[in-house]
Amino acid sequence: VTNASAAKSDNNVFTRLTEKGPFYPPRVETILEMITYGPLPPDKLQQVKDKIAEFADTFALSVREVKPVDxxxxxxxxxxxxxxxxKVNQKPLTQVQKEWYLSVLDEFDKAGVMRDIRSDEVKAAHPTVLAQKAH
Incomplete structure (x- = not known):
């Protein structure tokens, strides 16, 4: 479980695909901070954190850090x-949902995984359904 908003505040940690690399200490520290750990004894918790740091290259802090494959x-x-x-009959989003959703769309746009199209290019449309978290 992660808290992506914490990483978004500091763009200097998105180094997975840069010269600094995936093991850049501030990036690894951000990954360790974003993960929610269960109740563990201190020695086990440190083992988990060490393992996460060892495999920091497998974590993406943002969709911008995901490598495209050919x-x-x-x-x-x-x-x-x-x-x-x-044409879609979209159920209105709450203000909180709208703010979250638009920020995700902006991030996808910046990452290059999504692009704007003209209305005559639309082939199909479906309403957006935001999944509810199970508590």
Missing amino acids: FMTFRLNIPKDVEYPT
Whole structure:
């Protein structure tokens, strides 16, 4: 479980794909701070933190730190004559949901995993459903 807002406040920790690398001490420290640990004796907790630090290169603090791969492709095999709805009756989002959602979309846009398109390029649309956390 992580708290992404803590990492967003300091862009200097997003070094996984830079010269500083994934083991840059402030980045590793941020990863260790963002993880929620269960009740462990101090020696076991330190072992867990040491293991996390050892594998810091497997953690991404942001979608910007995820490496694109060229060995996988994803294609939807949709027949050309199939038409999908292009207008959506979106359930209104609360202000908190809207703020969170727009920040995620901005992050995806900055990371290059999403781009704006013209309205005539829309092939299908579906309402956004934000999953509820189980408590």
